[in-house]
Amino acid sequence: MNVDLVILGGGPAGLTAGMYAARARIPSVLIERGQTGGQMAATATVENYPGFVDPVLGVDLAQKMEAHARKFGLEILYTEVSTVKKDNDGFLIKTDNPDVVRCKAIILATGASPVKMGIPGEAELYGKGVSYCAVCDGPFFQDLEVAVVGGGDSAVEESVYLARFAKKVHLIHRRDELRACKEIQEKAFAEEKVSIHWSTAPVAVPEKKM
Amino acid sequence: MSDNPNVLHVTDTDFEQQILKSELPALVDFWAAWCGPCRTVGPVVEELAGEYAGKVKIAKMNVDENKFTPGRYGIRGIPTLILFKDGQVVDQIVGAVPKNRIKDLLNKVS
Numbered sequence: 001m002n003v004d005l006v007i008l009g010g011g012p013a014g015l016t017a018g019m020y021a022a023r024a025r026i027p028s029v030l031i032e033r034g035q036t037g038g039q040m041a042a043t044a045t046v047e048n049y050p051g052f053v054d055p056v057l058g059v060d061l062a063q064k065m066e067a068h069a070r071k072f073g074l075e076i077l078y079t080e081v082s083t084v085k086k087d088n089d090g091f092l093i094k095t096d097n098p099d100v101v102r103c104k105a106i107i108l109a110t111g112a113s114p115v116k117m118g119i120p121g122e123a124e125l126y127g128k129g130v131s132y133c134a135v136c137d138g139p140f141f142q143d144l145e146v147a148v149v150g151g152g153d154s155a156v157e158e159s160v161y162l163a164r165f166a167k168k169v170h171l172i173h174r175r176d177e178l179r180a181c182k183e184i185q186e187k188a189f190a191e192e193k194v195s196i197h198w199s200t201a202p203v204a205v206p207e208k209k210m
Numbered sequence: 211m212s213d214n215p216n217v218l219h220v221t222d223t224d225f226e227q228q229i230l231k232s233e234l235p236a237l238v239d240f241w242a243a244w245c246g247p248c249r250t251v252g253p254v255v256e257e258l259a260g261e262y263a264g265k266v267k268i269a270k271m272n273v274d275e276n277k278f279t280p281g282r283y284g285i286r287g288i289p290t291l292i293l294f295k296d297g298q299v300v301d302q303i304v305g306a307v308p309k310n311r312i313k314d315l316l317n318k319v320s
Contacts, residue, residue, distance in 0.1 A: 037248030127304030
């Protein structure tokens with residue numbers, strides 16, 4: 001495949017770039033290895049996207065963004081990139097597909113992924129009690145006690161979200177103040193089920209049979 | 211939800227018969243409607259169902275409607291894909307992963 005522009009990543013940034021490229025009629029393709037919407041698609045509700053006065057589901061907003069970009073003709077490849085190499089005056093991109101993609105320019109919109117704690121038990125218990133997506137996995141913890149680690153927007157927002165299912169939510173934060181925006185902090189402070197453990201860091205996730 | 215004829219929708223009731231007692235190895239995609247990453251993995255699993263037809267039985271279980279089986283396998287995160295052979299768990303994958311990783315999993319038994 002030969003295009004002028006490849007956009008790597010199908011989150012909000014990549015889809016926006018893709019929409020602009022398609023409208024500019026730049027021959028382009030967006031490559032996404034997972035789902036469009038990126039981390040936003042794993043967010044319960046988005047309350048701070050301008051124009052969406054009423055909260056919108058992260059996954060719904062992701063679908064809208066994808067539909068918006070596709071409406072102008074953006075092509076999306078669902079595959080994982082293995083290598084990117086300089087090739088004459090452009091780039092050569094190899095993916096899981098047999099076809100290589102040649103392009104003149106690349107927009108990196110690869111986004112971010114949840115920070116791992118890096119403590120014993122975390123990797124072993126992923127999917128068995130350790131989760132990076134409260135929206136996906138919250139319902140498994142109905143009437144149980146859960147812990148959320150962190151003090152930023154994601155951690156504090158997910159603590160409040162998990163309070164709908166869990167018996168109690170322990171928010172574990174290594175500092176003595178939260179980094180999350182004040183609006184989200186206010187919700188956490190107002191939620192009875194959320195108890196904050198200040199200046200505390202987890203050291204291991206031991207397995208305990210329920 | 212698609213009506214892909216190669217994908218079997220299993221429940222707590224027929225799991226034993228359809229999966230554990232299956233002649234073919236079976237891959238089960240545990241999913242729910244509320245889960246964003248499940249919407250990524252779902253279509254990939256359905257594609258693979260066509261490619262592996264006759265080699266691996268491909269099934270989906272809605273964890274919202276079926277609580278017993280996910281509990282039995284200790285599932286507390288979705289999407290979870292579990293590969294079964296002769297009634298035993300061969301291996302599993304948690305989270306949305308690229309198609310090739312799922313193929314690697316399936317190739318362990320086919």
